[in-house]
Structures are given as C-alpha cells and as structure tokens.
Amino acid sequence: MVVLLLAFQVAFPIIGLYVLSDYFIYINTVLRIVSIVVAIYIFNRPGNPEYKLAWVIPILIFPLFGGLFYILYRLQASIKHLRLRMLAILEATQPLLEQNPEPMERLRKENHGAQSQANYLFQDGGYPVYDNTTTEYLSTGEIKFARLKDELSKARHYIFLEYFIIQEGIMWNSVLEILEEKVKKGVDVRLLFDGMGCLTTLPADYERELRKKGIQCKVFNPFVPVLSTVYNNRDHRKIAVIDGHTAFTGGINLADEYINAYVKYGHWKDSSILVKGEGVWSFTMLFLQMWYCDDPAALCALPRSEFDQYRPSYYHPQEFDSDGLVQPYGDSPMDNQRVGENVYLNLIYGAKDYLYITTPYLIMDSELRYALCVAAKRGVDVRFITPFVPDKALVHMTTRSGYQELVEAGIRIYEYTPGFIHSKTVVCDDQVATVGTINFDFRSLYLHFECGVWMYHTKAMKQVKADFLETLQSCQEITLEDCKKVPVYRRLFWSMLRLFSPLM
The missing domain is CATH 3.30.870.10 (Endonuclease Chain A)
Structure with missing residues (x-):
C-alpha cells in the first residue's frame, strides 16, 4: 500500500501532462521559464554555493519538472510547521540554560x-x-x-x-x-x-x-x-x-x-x-x-x-x-546557525600543532576543505581516519573523491583497514576536543538534528588523542601516489558524485 501511494504521487503530474497533451507546447514553455527563474532565484539566495550548484544543475538539465519540483519542495508546509515548532521551543527553553560566569572567566x-x-x-547556540x-x-x-x-x-x-x-x-x-x-x-x-x-x-x-x-x-x-x-x-x-x-x-x-x-x-x-x-x-x-x-x-x-x-x-x-x-551543544537545521560546522571551523582555524579527526564520511563543503588545507599549509599536523570498508558504496566513493586535494595540501589520511569506523571526534593541540554525532558531511552539517560535547583540558580530551594514535596502528595511509593511480573513468564518476554530494 505504501509503495502504491508513493507511486501514485509520482505518476499523478505525469498523467496530468498526458491529459493536457494538446496544450503541451504552452505548458512546456511555461515550465522552462519557471525553471530558469527558479535557477536565478537559487543562485542569488544566501547560502552554501555547493548546495546551490547541486540544485541548479538538475533544474537546468530537466527544465520540464526541475523548477516545479523545487517550488513544491520550498512550499511544503510540513517543514515550515516543524521549523515554527522548534523555534517556539528554543525560545521557551533558552532562559533555562544560564551561563555561570566562572568557567567563562x-x-x-x-x-x-x-x-x-x-x-x-553560548551566544549563537545558547549552550553554556x-x-x-x-x-x-x-x-x-x-x-x-x-x-x-x-x-x-x-x-x-x-x-x-x-x-x-x-x-x-x-x-x-x-x-x-x-x-x-x-x-x-x-x-x-x-x-x-x-x-x-x-x-x-x-x-x-x-x-x-x-x-x-x-x-x-x-x-x-x-x-x-x-x-x-x-x-x-x-x-x-x-x-x-x-x-x-x-x-x-x-x-x-x-x-x-x-x-x-x-x-x-x-x-x-x-x-x-x-x-x-x-x-x-x-x-x-x-x-x-x-x-x-x-x-x-x-x-x-x-x-x-x-x-x-x-x-x-x-x-x-x-x-x-x-x-x-x-x-x-546541539545543532538544528531549523535555525540556520550551522553550529556543528562552526565548532569544527573554529577548531581548525585555532589549531597550532596538530588536529586529529575521525569521521565515517568525508564529504565537506568548500569552507571546511579550504580551512583544513590552509591549516596543513601553515604547518599544523592534520590527520583523518576514515573507513576502509564502506557502509554505503556511493558515499564512500564520494569520500575518496576528495582525498587527492587534501593530500596534496599536506593532510594525512588513513583508512581503518579492519572494517568501518563510525566515530566522530576531533582533538587539537592537547587543549580541546569534541565528541558527538556530527559527521564531516552535508547531511550532518546542514540537515540533521545533531549534538556533541566540546571539552577543554578534560580527562576525556587526552583519551581521545590516545585512542586516535592507537587506532592509527590498524590503518593504512593514503598517499598521493595512491590517489593518482585511480583510473580516469573512476575519477570522472567520482567527480560527478561530488557535484551532487549536497543532495545525498
């Protein structure tokens, strides 16, 4: 029954066009104009350029339905209702999260x-x-x-x-x-x-x-x-x-x-x-x-x-x-704050000696990639551990598609050869660390409700570093030579995956 209902919702507009086939030339013209207008609108909206590109390209490739689909996506009442509910809750509970001045001092x-x-x-997220x-x-x-x-x-x-x-x-x-x-x-x-x-x-x-x-x-x-x-x-x-x-x-x-x-x-x-x-x-x-x-x-x-x-x-x-x-701290896709990504960016920009990161998915926007590459070029020892065995084949390919750019910048990438690593940790300079649910990918950083713990000079911060170094013993390093050995046809496919990675 579920499959039938979903199939009906997909088929309904197609059937509608067939019924109105005598007016197809007019409908086709109107829908193409709508797609062009929508593409211009997306391009000029504030937001991540990779997300914009991932929308604009399919809309222009499929102008008959692309613009209409985006309009229906933006107008969905369920998302608006969820956003309004969450904003009301955040407003009501914010006074309960008071900041004691002593830790900040x-x-x-x-x-x-x-x-x-x-x-x-605390100021943008509301977390003491x-x-x-x-x-x-x-x-x-x-x-x-x-x-x-x-x-x-x-x-x-x-x-x-x-x-x-x-x-x-x-x-x-x-x-x-x-x-x-x-x-x-x-x-x-x-x-x-x-x-x-x-x-x-x-x-x-x-x-x-x-x-x-x-x-x-x-x-x-x-x-x-x-x-x-x-x-x-x-x-x-x-x-x-x-x-x-x-x-x-x-x-x-x-x-x-x-x-x-x-x-x-x-x-x-x-x-x-x-x-x-x-x-x-x-x-x-x-x-x-x-x-x-x-x-x-x-x-x-x-x-x-x-x-x-x-x-x-x-x-x-x-x-x-x-x-x-x-x-x-928590991160919500309903408040446009991108708390999780900004925590990572602040750690990267503040790193002086080392930055050790574990993540199951490494599908980042240009801001994170640029920050990481600059950190490595200024002498920070930046290392990632990612999985060797994938849980999602296309996502793993997209992760690997970004290796060469990072390795060329001086970032060291290791894959966990016994299987799949699902940890989401960052530790920096024997000073700070974060452990949580937030992957280095678009879905975690832009779409999901997430959470984590930022730590300063805690016992767990030292334990995160020790675990990272121990886990390295079960990893193989990805070299620049490994990246260059990837066949051309595979690189082309991976490049296409990266293009649409924000929509995965």
Missing part, C-alpha cells in the same frame, strides 16, 4: 581561543560552558554498552533516551529489559527514536508496544507514505540522560553492529562519551526540546519550576567533581 584568563569558541556556543563536570571517553561500542547498562541499572528517578537507530537484538533487548524493570519501580522512562532511522529496523507501531510496557515513547517524524522532504531532517542524536547527573552521547546507536555482536561491515569502530555533573543539564534540555517538538504548547505551558526536578543537583545534592571545562 577561567577561559578568558587561560586561553583566548578556547574562550572565543565557548562564547560562540560548565565546570563541576567530569568526562570519560568510551573508545568502543562494547565499552559504551557495558557502561550504559551499569548506569541505567542505577537509575532511581528518570531515564531519557533519544536515538537515531534502534534495532531488536542483544544490545537493545538488554537495555529494554532494564527499562522494563525500572518502570515497575516507578522510574520515569522516556524513549524518542527517529522515524526514518528506525524505518527498517523496528516493527511498525513499535512505540505502541513500548507504551504497553509503561515506557513513554515518541517517534520523531514518523514515516507516512507522502512524498516530503521533511524526512531529510532526521534526529541523528544519540543521547541518554539518567537522573539528571549522568549522560552519554557519541556515534553509537542501540543496534548489534555497534557492539560487533553482528558483523556487518567488518569490525565496527565507534566511540562515545560519558558526562557526569552540571554539564548534563544541557543534554537534559536537548532531550526535552525534542520530546516536546510535536506539542510545543505543552512545554510552553509548564512553569519554570517544573524543570527543577530535572536539574543535575536535584537528586545529587553532593558537590560534583571536575576535571576541566565541558560544553555540550
């Missing part, structure tokens, strides 16, 4: 570059920087799985889970067993998962099954058989919050390939971060913002005191330990 005295980064995240917080870097999915189960078992008051992908198996079933036990003990358990991310990994109406177990469950952008670009805006976050004082994020979803219980693309290398203390408050707010995105009026109606029960100190009156400064 410490940064001002110790490291002006780090202070500028933290100030940007915290002390009285500890971090622990979890270098594999297996370690995160064990720590997550341990922390969930300690929950006494509430558990908030927000994940892009959940799939029945060893990992999720073990977590679900703990959640069911906690519900019986009166713990407030809430789960939010992405409708597209779980489209093929969970049974239909799975949320109803969980609600019967006492788990409050919502689906972000549940799939319905209607052609809509709103499904491009996915909740790619992976967040777990326990009793307000413990949180996890990173690249690891709740599915068996992430813990190598199911071998899908060779050995799966991933990472996560465990945060404890005052910094967890931002993760709690990130979760609640998404939890109420289907009903912002309900959130706005809550008195400010209602949120006190979720604050880190509410169930943890003892003073928190501290091992540096921590700044959790």
Whole structure:
C-alpha cells in the first residue's frame, strides 16, 4: 500500500501532462521559464554555493519538472510547521540554560581561543560552558554498552533516551529489559527514536508496544507514505540522560553492529562519551526540546519550576567533581546557525600543532576543505581516519573523491583497514576536543538534528588523542601516489558524485 501511494504521487503530474497533451507546447514553455527563474532565484539566495550548484544543475538539465519540483519542495508546509515548532521551543527553553560566569572567566584568563569558541556556543547556540563536570571517553561500542547498562541499572528517578537507530537484538533487548524493570519501580522512562532511522529496523507501531510496557515513547517524524522532504531532517542524536547527573552521547546507536555482536561491515569502530555533573543539564534540555517538538504548547505551558526536578543537583545534592571545562551543544537545521560546522571551523582555524579527526564520511563543503588545507599549509599536523570498508558504496566513493586535494595540501589520511569506523571526534593541540554525532558531511552539517560535547583540558580530551594514535596502528595511509593511480573513468564518476554530494 505504501509503495502504491508513493507511486501514485509520482505518476499523478505525469498523467496530468498526458491529459493536457494538446496544450503541451504552452505548458512546456511555461515550465522552462519557471525553471530558469527558479535557477536565478537559487543562485542569488544566501547560502552554501555547493548546495546551490547541486540544485541548479538538475533544474537546468530537466527544465520540464526541475523548477516545479523545487517550488513544491520550498512550499511544503510540513517543514515550515516543524521549523515554527522548534523555534517556539528554543525560545521557551533558552532562559533555562544560564551561563555561570566562572568557567567563562577561567577561559578568558587561560586561553583566548578556547574562550572565543565557548562564547560562540553560548551566544549563537545558547549552550553554556560548565565546570563541576567530569568526562570519560568510551573508545568502543562494547565499552559504551557495558557502561550504559551499569548506569541505567542505577537509575532511581528518570531515564531519557533519544536515538537515531534502534534495532531488536542483544544490545537493545538488554537495555529494554532494564527499562522494563525500572518502570515497575516507578522510574520515569522516556524513549524518542527517529522515524526514518528506525524505518527498517523496528516493527511498525513499535512505540505502541513500548507504551504497553509503561515506557513513554515518541517517534520523531514518523514515516507516512507522502512524498516530503521533511524526512531529510532526521534526529541523528544519540543521547541518554539518567537522573539528571549522568549522560552519554557519541556515534553509537542501540543496534548489534555497534557492539560487533553482528558483523556487518567488518569490525565496527565507534566511540562515545560519558558526562557526569552540571554539564548534563544541557543534554537534559536537548532531550526535552525534542520530546516536546510535536506539542510545543505543552512545554510552553509548564512553569519554570517544573524543570527543577530535572536539574543535575536535584537528586545529587553532593558537590560534583571536575576535571576541566565541558560544553555540550546541539545543532538544528531549523535555525540556520550551522553550529556543528562552526565548532569544527573554529577548531581548525585555532589549531597550532596538530588536529586529529575521525569521521565515517568525508564529504565537506568548500569552507571546511579550504580551512583544513590552509591549516596543513601553515604547518599544523592534520590527520583523518576514515573507513576502509564502506557502509554505503556511493558515499564512500564520494569520500575518496576528495582525498587527492587534501593530500596534496599536506593532510594525512588513513583508512581503518579492519572494517568501518563510525566515530566522530576531533582533538587539537592537547587543549580541546569534541565528541558527538556530527559527521564531516552535508547531511550532518546542514540537515540533521545533531549534538556533541566540546571539552577543554578534560580527562576525556587526552583519551581521545590516545585512542586516535592507537587506532592509527590498524590503518593504512593514503598517499598521493595512491590517489593518482585511480583510473580516469573512476575519477570522472567520482567527480560527478561530488557535484551532487549536497543532495545525498
């Protein structure tokens, strides 16, 4: 039925043109003019030039439907409604994310570059920087799985889970067993998962099954058989919050390939971060913002005191330990801020000695490529680790298509030969690092809801570097000679993929 409904929506305009075939010459002329006008409009809009090019070329190649398709894309009410809901929620919750002046003052005295980064995240993103917080870097999915189960078992008051992908198996079933036990003990358990991310990994109406177990469950952008670009805006976050004082994020979803219980693309290398203390408050707010995105009026109606029960100190009156400064942050495609990309750009421009990056996808816009190349040319040791075994063939080809330009600039690229690396980490100069859900690709940087943790002089920052250097031992370096050996026909195909990479 779903396939039939989608096919009907595609066929309807084609049938309409056939019915009106006597007027085809006039319709053809009008639609071509519309496409030219739309192409001019796109060209003159503010925004990323690669995104513009990726739209303008197909519109001009297919002028009969190209311009009309773009107009329908821009006019879709579902995206506008989502944007309005999210902006209302952000406006209502922003006053709850207060900045303690002491951490910012410490940064001002110790490291002006780090202070500028933290100030940007607070001023433009609305995310405070915290002390009285500890971090622990979890270098594999297996370690995160064990720590997550341990922390969930300690929950006494509430558990908030927000994940892009959940799939029945060893990992999720073990977590679900703990959640069911906690519900019986009166713990407030809430789960939010992405409708597209779980489209093929969970049974239909799975949320109803969980609600019967006492788990409050919502689906972000549940799939319905209607052609809509709103499904491009996915909740790619992976967040777990326990009793307000413990949180996890990173690249690891709740599915068996992430813990190598199911071998899908060779050995799966991933990472996560465990945060404890005052910094967890931002993760709690990130979760609640998404939890109420289907009903912002309900959130706005809550008195400010209602949120006190979720604050880190509410169930943890003892003073928190501290091992540096921590700044959790979110990124939303609805506010046009590009927080995730700007965090990466600030790290790149501020790097002096080294910049070590892991990412499963390396499909960047011109701003990131230019910044990285300039950093390498000014003497910064810039290194990437990317996968050797792909999870998506075309995306992997597009990643490799950009290697030569980077290597020629002095950037060193390594591929993880045992399989697929899914970590999203950056560490810089033994000073700062970030761990989160944000890939170095257009989809993460422009379309998805994402999150991460920026750190200054924390224990986890040192652990990120150590893990990167250890992982290098299982990698092969991509040389300039390797890049030049790629056959011409393959380079041409890769170039075409790069041209349309913003739309992948």
